[in-house]
Amino acid sequence: MEKALGLAGTLAAGPTKAFGASKRLLTTAFSESMETQLEFESASIANIVRTTSDARDAITAFLNRQQPEFKGK
Numbered sequence: 001m002e003k004a005l006g007l008a009g010t011l012a013a014g015p016t017k018a019f020g021a022s023k024r025l026l027t028t029a030f031s032e033s034m035e036t037q038l039e040f041e042s043a044s045i046a047n048i049v050r051t052t053s054d055a056r057d058a059i060t061a062f063l064n065r066q067q068p069e070f071k072g073k
Helices: 002-012 016-026 034-051 053-063
Strands: none
Touching: 002 016, 016 034, 016 053, 034 053
């Protein structure tokens, strides 16, 4: 149980919007062609970067060699 709670805490502290987008993409991963799936993934990444401050903050943290702090926004 302690491991499960640790994992839950790690996931909750991560980029939750990106995790949600990844989970949605997994639902179509085996039913779509590779080309279609790659288009879905590209659109999802562009949407996350364009609409969330977490993505912008993570890119800035990466460029500054810092640990990102995700807020779920």
